[in-house]
Amino acid sequence: MAHESQSEPATERSRLPPVKYLVVSYPALALVSLFAVPLLLLFVFSFFQNVSGGYLRYVLTFENYVRFFEEPLYLERLVFSLRLAAVTTIGSLLLGYPLAYRLATTDSSLLRRSVLMVVVSSLWLTFIIRGYAWAVLLRSNGLFPILASRLGITETPVSLVPGYWALVVSMVYVFLPFMVLTLYTSIKNVDHELREAARNLGAGPLTTFRHVTLPLTKDGIVSGSLLVFVLSMGVYVLPRILGNPPQWTLAVVIGNQVTVESNVPFGATLSIALMLVVVGLIAVTVRLTGVETFGVSATKEVDQS
């Protein structure tokens, strides 16, 4: 090998790790130290003992987990959260699919963009504002109860807030955009020629929908439903604003444990439980349906482009 001149730094460059590791170090470090570590801490904390007054004893114990299973309240809340999430998912699916279908199949670009913008904008508004809006609409002097009493459905305006159905309505309202956007992408991906071919072969609009569009959007339906379900499981604000304690989700209980009760270890336990349920659900759904959601899929096949 040729002798390198003195002015050139000898093998400086080769001592640095390859670029690819440098690049990924920032996000990887950030995520690991500020995300994976806190979660791990959470896991560890769930085994600590709580002493009233907000102090912890750094002793490992299972008592928090025992409490979770033994005191009926917590499992009750978990089951309620699951039920609520299910109802919300079904509601947003029924409401959202026709809308997504109309958006995906319309020729009018103006209609599509403006409605999509409305949908996406509502998505970003804080849940609080949206929940608050429904509280206003469903109170005893709100639009809907007054309408109901005028139409004779009820004698006097009946306040629906706080209450289970107010909560459901607001939850469907809040998560509808997620469903619509997922379904929209899925429906859009169905080649319109396939629908035309079905029509040409004698299938009417409903038949075409049943045999062509619906089966081909199966993935989108699963994706959207999973997304809404998972997000519903974590909702905190809406049950607080629109529901009484019987309508509180597990997330609300967790929040209370950490703040009002100052019982971080138990809060951590409940968090771990909730997390396991959610992650478990995702894993099971992905495995069962083979649908790729959030970039996670059941198979590790390399994308052939």
Add this chain to the structure above:
Amino acid sequence: MSDSTESTHSSTGEYARLETKRSSGRDRLYAFLLNSYTALVVGFILLPLVVISLMSFTPSEFLRFPPDGLSLRWYREFFDSRTWLLAMQNSLFIAVASAIGATSIGATAAFALNRYDYRFEVALTGLVILPILLPPVIIGVAFVTLFGLLGVGGQSWTLAIAHSIFFSPFPFVLVSQGLADVDQSYEEAAADLGAGRLSVIRRITVPLLQANLFAGALFAFILSLNEYIISWLISGFSFKTIPIQIFTSLRYTYSPVIAAVSLLFILMTIVVMLLVDRFAGGMWE
């Protein structure tokens, strides 16, 4: 030379008189039903927002619907109130910081995972996506634990960090999408013409990804602005953001100030949306 129109007549002369067949009309019925339903759902989406906006102009103390007159008093009350303004200030600062943080983490991760192969690829991708899957309350508690241990509880910059992590999936997904669309041959052409690696990134990759980067930052900004639960848990009553302030006010009253703040937020959101649409509008198609 035969005239072209003559040859359209059939060889047997004028074409036969046609009977008429009428359509069953089913198509039009379905189209009408679908369109009406769409209008209803869009109305459903808009209704609460319209109601709140109207209510923010009510002159009376209580929320009356329909409102009896127009007044800006609640907006004045908002801008006169130290509490609200401070909360707004906090919200904006944290949102900007979070946008920068989230985009830096998400975009770098997207770039790394797209351009290079790693053994721990799946794990890293999962880690980047995970924040939006988990119920925010859990993440909030986890951060509270961490910051508590580190002894920096209740300081606003910790919230900025938490949001940066929590919202990084959004720039990540957007930039990944963008990178997938950008043809690698542009970078290769630049390299072939002599540009060093950093130069390529600076002059080719980033400009092409501008729209996605900007959109990702905007997403993180607006989400941070609106986020409640993590903010509340981390703030521990020592500082307030707008969502926290709204929630606190809601405990005691349904004062129309909240409606006024809501409308301001709605307007801010619309402006941001329009900006995103202008810069990266193709995304929605």
Add this chain to the structure above:
Amino acid sequence: MGQIVLNAVEKVYPGGVRAVKNASLVVEDGEFVTIVGPSGCGKTTTLRTLAGFEQPTSGTVGLGGIEVDGVPPNERDTGMVFQDFALFPHMTVGENIAFGLTVGGDWPEDEVDDRIADMLALVELSGFEDRMPDQLSGGQQQRIALARALAPEPEVLLLDEPLASLDKQLRESMQVELRRIQEQIGITTILVTHNQTEALTMSDRIAVMNDGRFEQVGTPTEVYQQPATKFVADFIGTANVFDGTVQELGDGRVTVDCDGVEFEALAPDGVAVGDAVTVVTRPEHTVVELDTARSNVLEGEVSVSRFLGDHHECHVTLPSGTTVVGVVDDDGPAVAGGDKVSLGVDAEDCLVVVE
């Protein structure tokens, strides 16, 4: 009775784009007609109007003796083969073919399986019932799309650029196959394509479309040998086109002056001295020869000379700047770029087009 009638059909899109202008056409039962024209000429719109995917702004459409305005596609008796085949990806080949029978129609169950088998035999893909579309090659998908369209025994077959996505060799064999199948079944067929070779080789008649109008409808021979307009002459086959004015007229012959070059040609009907006409010659009649005995001689310089396998083509630039495409016979002179040559065209081979 699979007669197709288009009567003064117009299609105007919102925004004012007139895609189809006053199109009239009658296709007899069992005929194979190709609508050919450049992209954007309105041919696909016309086809889709027949299928029912577009509604004409004015004019009527008749299928099998029945006016079908406003009738949705699923209630028309047409079978369509789409450009991208549009095979249902979530169904097997058999289910695809059966779709028009079971879902779109009500064929008795016991006959369906036989029909599927018959259709597969027709397109020479027997035994493919259980395959999925993504397991098939392009040519196979094409044939299945055809089988699917024909299975419900439609009155009319519509083909939208069916061979566009196939490679050359496959395309040529499919041209033959398609025609064979069509003749075997005897179904009225309309094919839409931009490929004029397809039009010439496959059709009973050709309708040449340009900018929304039918410029000429006739047999392949008519359209090739007697183009009605300059566009048709240029679009169908290669042509040398010269605009000029009639100088002399007499004895069944006409002399046309085209920018300094004089052509002697057979006189068409109804032409007079001073008329603006276009003289068209085909390359195969425009021959590079040393001592030509042909009526018209053109002189110029060779710009391109290339061997195309079955003939030797030559591009010659005339002093006026126009380029003429001609051929060199096998036993003709050796020709290279830059050579000064003369081309000969007989008067009988010069077409005079009056628009």
